[in-house]
Amino acid sequence: MTAVPVVRAADSERDQRRAAGALRAAGVRRGDRLLVSAASSPALVAVVLGALRTGVVPVVLDPALPAAERAGLAADADAALDLGDDPAALLDGGPEADLADVPLARPMHYTSGTTGRRKGVWSGVLTEDDARALAAEEIGLWGFGPADRHLVLSPLHHSAPLRFAVHTLLAGGEVLLPGPFDVARAAEAITALRPTTTFCVPTHLQRLLAHDGVDWSSFRRLVHAGAPCPEPLKRAVIAAAPPGSVWEFYGSTEAQFTVCSPEDWLAHPGSVGRARPGRRLETDERGQLWCTVPRWARFEYWRAPEKTAGAWRGDRVTVGDLGRVDDDGVVWLDGRREDLxxxxxxxxxxxxxxxxxxxxxxxxxxxxxxxxxxxxxxxxxxxxxxxxxxxxxxxxxxxxxxxxxxxxxxxxxxxxxxxxxxxxxxxxxxxxxxxxxxxxxx
CATH class of the missing domain: 3.30.300.30 (ANL, C-terminal domain)
Structure with missing residues (x-):
């Protein structure tokens, strides 16, 4: 098979230190934004983590954006440094810098609003306690560890794929980067490289199930989200993958809300599970879902205080989705905002x-x-x-x-x-x- 780049925690750490050193030499400081719009690569992962572990906030854009759209987002982000499509430029062997044990910030991703205008999701620099709690929550929820090999199937400019890759490396595991999704290449990587975890969307699952010869047996966590998964497809994936391995979550670029084990889904088909640890979900009089989140999960919309105010009620947040929470605490989505x-x-x-x-x-x-x-x-x-x-x-x-x-x-x-x-x-x-x-x- 075509060689698949493998990012190992120890090798990436060295590159992360180089990236952090280059950022420091360029005058990029804690709380500044670093803009990059590049295809998934070991260099992109190292630059993102090197920035995060020194309190610099990476803004990772889709490299396929039309030039005018990218220029608008770049102007809005007001980055201290724009790497364009070349994150490797920071890894030229210059002086290295020390890193915190965990990311001190979250990346700033842009997400569209109901008017179609993109909004930056900004969390700023976290306190040390909150930074540790954030990393521990993600690593603990999925059980990432040194024995994991995480397969990246979605572009790293999306929040969930980047989050899974980052926390696998922080836990000492490896990350596999087969490139833009191609079902034959993905099937070959799954069968030959024996990944233990992956994040995907239902479209990936459908294509892989239709492809002959996929050996699913290495997965301990096969996690999907991003769009509703039709019930027949979900049942087929559960039947194909190892028992207990197919998990789901409901969340957004802004915040994470639920987690759904295969046992929970089989008991409540069509649901999206229960509130993640440390969270509580409820609905308002319009049927809109609100989630109480811990301190380290708070955010604001970048330079849009009126949108931030509309999303929060105290420590409860909404992204405008409609749903219900039954008496057992199981969450059901009744529909996204009607125009999404x-x-x-x-x-x-x-x-x-x-x-x-x-x-x-x-x-x-x-x-x-x-x-x-x-x-x-x-x-x-x-x-x-x-x-x-x-x-x-x-x-x-x-x-x-x-x-x-x-x-x-x-x-x-x-x-x-x-x-x-x-x-x-x-x-x-x-x-x-x-x-x-x-x-x-x-």
């Missing part, structure tokens, strides 16, 4: 896609919706009013949107469905376009 599309585990906000389509000279207005897709969970579909050629509009979107956000089909219409007050009814679009609606079936 989750495609392959990536959150896509229609307003962001619509803004790009509406900028085309041949488009008067557009509306975007997610429709069920057995492979991706949902796919992005757009309707528009105007005389733009669909192929030309698709090319326009391709140049301005990252892959997950690009509409998979574009439909010219005479008018968009609206409420009596004039608002576009995105959820009526599937009927207007004669497309399927409701949950995807696996």
């Amino acid at each position: 599309v989750i495609s392959g585990g990536v959150n896509v906000y229609p307003a962001e896609v619509e803004a790009v389509l509406d900028a085309h000279p041949g488009v008067v207005e557009s509306a975007v919706v997610g429709v069920p897709d057995t492979e991706w969970g949902q796919r992005v579909v757009a309707a528009y009013v105007g005389d733009a050629d669909p192929a030309d509009l698709a090319s326009w979107a391709r140049d301005r949107l990252s892959p997950a956000k690009r509409p998979k089909s574009l439909h010219p219409v005479a008018e968009l469905p609206r409420t009596t007050t004039g608002k576009v009814r995105r959820l009526d679009l599937p009927d207007v376009l004669d497309l399927p609606s409701g949950p995807a079936r696996g």
Whole structure:
């Protein structure tokens, strides 16, 4: 098989010290932001951890972002140093610096808001006690240890894949980086390299199950999240993987809420488990989920105090999802915010896609919706009013949107469905376009 980069804790620690030394020499200090937008690599992991263990906050962006979108986020992040796509530039063998035992901060990831405007999730520099508690919680929850080999299947610019990789290394384990997801390469890595843990989204699971010859027997924790997992797919994965290995969690870029063991899921199919240790979930009068979190899990939206205020009530936080908590403490999701599309585990906000389509000279207005897709969970579909050629509009979107956000089909219409007050009814679009609606079936 093609060689897969293996990140070993001891080797990475040396590179982390080099990265920390280079940051210090460049004048980057505790609490500053470090911008990087690179593909997953041992160098990226070392730079992120070297920064975190000296109190510098990495801002890890998708390397596939269109130039204009990246420039906007870079300006907003106001980083002390921008590495572009070359994290290895910090590992040239210069002076090394001491590292804290655990990360002193969380990375700042950007997440879209309900208006489509991305928001930075900022936790600042943690106290020593909170930093230790944060690391201990993640390592303890998944039982990471020196014998673990963690397989990375999702890009490290997403929060969960990076979190799993970082804490595996902190626990002394190894991280396998086979590159962008390819089902044949992933299947080969699973069978040949015998990983013990992985994080994935349901799309990965579906593709791997459909691929012949995957040997699942090495996994002790196969953890999925990022999008709803159809019940038939979940049952098939539980049947294929070792007993007790298939776990799920519900969370977001901002915060982590639940964990679901296979036993809990089999007893409550379709649920997302129970509150993580140290947390409590409840709903408000609108059915919106709120979670009481420990001190080290607090955050604010970067330079958006009004959005921060709307997300918090004391030590309770919400990301706007609707659900319920039954009498046994089991959490059920009744739906995401109505305009959110989750495609392959990536959150896509229609307003962001619509803004790009509406900028085309041949488009008067557009509306975007997610429709069920057995492979991706949902796919992005757009309707528009105007005389733009669909192929030309698709090319326009391709140049301005990252892959997950690009509409998979574009439909010219005479008018968009609206409420009596004039608002576009995105959820009526599937009927207007004669497309399927409701949950995807696996």
